[in-house]
Amino acid sequence: MPTMATATDRPGAAGAARARDLPDDRQLVGLDDGHLVPLAGGGHLHPAAAAAFEKLRTEARAAGFDLAVASAWRGYARQLAIWNGKLAGERPVHDDAGRPVAMADLPLPEQLAAVLRFSALPGTSRHHWGTDLDVYDASALPAGVKPALSPEEVAPGADFDALHCWLDERMAAGESHGFYRPYGVDRGGVAPERWHLSYAPLATRLAPRLTTALLLRSWEEGGQPAGLSALVDSLPALLARYVAVPEGWAGSRATA
Numbered sequence: 001m002p003t004m005a006t007a008t009d010r011p012g013a014a015g016a017a018r019a020r021d022l023p024d025d026r027q028l029v030g031l032d033d034g035h036l037v038p039l040a041g042g043g044h045l046h047p048a049a050a051a052a053f054e055k056l057r058t059e060a061r062a063a064g065f066d067l068a069v070a071s072a073w074r075g076y077a078r079q080l081a082i083w084n085g086k087l088a089g090e091r092p093v094h095d096d097a098g099r100p101v102a103m104a105d106l107p108l109p110e111q112l113a114a115v116l117r118f119s120a121l122p123g124t125s126r127h128h129w130g131t132d133l134d135v136y137d138a139s140a141l142p143a144g145v146k147p148a149l150s151p152e153e154v155a156p157g158a159d160f161d162a163l164h165c166w167l168d169e170r171m172a173a174g175e176s177h178g179f180y181r182p183y184g185v186d187r188g189g190v191a192p193e194r195w196h197l198s199y200a201p202l203a204t205r206l207a208p209r210l211t212t213a214l215l216l217r218s219w220e221e222g223g224q225p226a227g228l229s230a231l232v233d234s235l236p237a238l239l240a241r242y243v244a245v246p247e248g249w250a251g252s253r254a255t256a
């Protein structure tokens, strides 16, 4: 199965990760990977999320879909490289319409807003938790072709629409084994990401633990993100806008 995993997405020797254990603070911010187990076909998740995902995958197969993982756990170092690369102009930044953003022409707060629309601040990515993953239907792609994770792929009638409609139905019926869409609707922060699923039974317990104090400690240990001067002043507002997700985990029914 094709995956987008890179060396930094692969945890080292998996310890004795146990389904009943919650990630500790360093794991919550992507600085430690001892809470993970490997998924069949690539990627890593918390054991409880991994077990639930395999059930969902089995049921998807029976419905005619190959529920595949584009990206599961991602560590702090990888998120820092993405973040710094975008702010340095070394990685492309796009607007909602898919047009390139001329970063060098923008003041720093607007640069940060453009990056935050599609990329999490290092330490705040839900992909650090081991509860969240990006999925696609591998049976809808030619062998070996990787998904782009773009809005076009998940639009009505597009390659992965049928899989996501099936997932919507499962979530609405309460039969998604705990998975929901934290970014299913546009609340003005992170752009809608239909491909991003989250394991609610764990994720809803982890989200409140991500405080500004923990985040500042993670930056100290893991390396400071670019744009830090503007970030520190507006951190509580940034966390509220880009990280917090409303309660009520049937994401397809989330209120605006």
Ligand SMILES: [Zn+2]
Residues within 6 Å of the ligand: 127, 133, 134, 193, 195, 196, 197
């Ligand atoms: Zn994602």
